[in-house]
Amino acid sequence: MAREDDKNREKPSPRFHGRVEGSGRACAEAGCDAPGEFRAPPAEGSGYGSEGPRPYRWFCLDHVRAFNARYNFFTGMSAEEIHAQQRPFAGWERETRAFAHSGGDVPPKWADFSDPLDAIGARFRRAAEPARADGRPLSELDRRSLKVLGLAADVDRRGLRTRYAELVRKYHPDRNGGDRSFETKLQEVIAAYTQLKGAAAFA
Numbered sequence: 001m002a003r004e005d006d007k008n009r010e011k012p013s014p015r016f017h018g019r020v021e022g023s024g025r026a027c028a029e030a031g032c033d034a035p036g037e038f039r040a041p042p043a044e045g046s047g048y049g050s051e052g053p054r055p056y057r058w059f060c061l062d063h064v065r066a067f068n069a070r071y072n073f074f075t076g077m078s079a080e081e082i083h084a085q086q087r088p089f090a091g092w093e094r095e096t097r098a099f100a101h102s103g104g105d106v107p108p109k110w111a112d113f114s115d116p117l118d119a120i121g122a123r124f125r126r127a128a129e130p131a132r133a134d135g136r137p138l139s140e141l142d143r144r145s146l147k148v149l150g151l152a153a154d155v156d157r158r159g160l161r162t163r164y165a166e167l168v169r170k171y172h173p174d175r176n177g178g179d180r181s182f183e184t185k186l187q188e189v190i191a192a193y194t195q196l197k198g199a200a201a202f203a
Contacts, residue, residue, distance in 0.1 A: 027060040034060035136201040145192035
């Protein structure tokens, strides 16, 4: 009967036993000559040395079991320190780099290299371009149209109309003594104004 129980009993997987064989270390327990095949945390209060964290201690199976039975993470901590460690978000108070894009982020230096197909640089230029203060989104086409008109991203509808009128007067052939050399420029201005007039940012 005992043999059948032994057969049915689950045996621990040899992959997860924690033993490090052939390390050549001796058990750290005083007076023990068995090989130290099981790793344990460094001595309490040893903290970090000048070379980084203190090395692990190594024990034989019997002594690592005894160590685990008496180990207490909170040894030497005050009540406040214990409470701080037990909070569900312990460790999250450390300052880390934000994942969200902030205005202080600058494009990496490699964004400045020649990019004739604009495969990489466009993304960083878009990030560097100012957004509207009212939070209304500007598409890439809106930004190009603003550039044609020579306007900032924060211009309002009235400023848009005023600038459009100025440029039409400047480039229209009737204002230039019949000179048609500015026709292409005039068409660009009209197209840019038409685009912005219907854009969500100027609705």
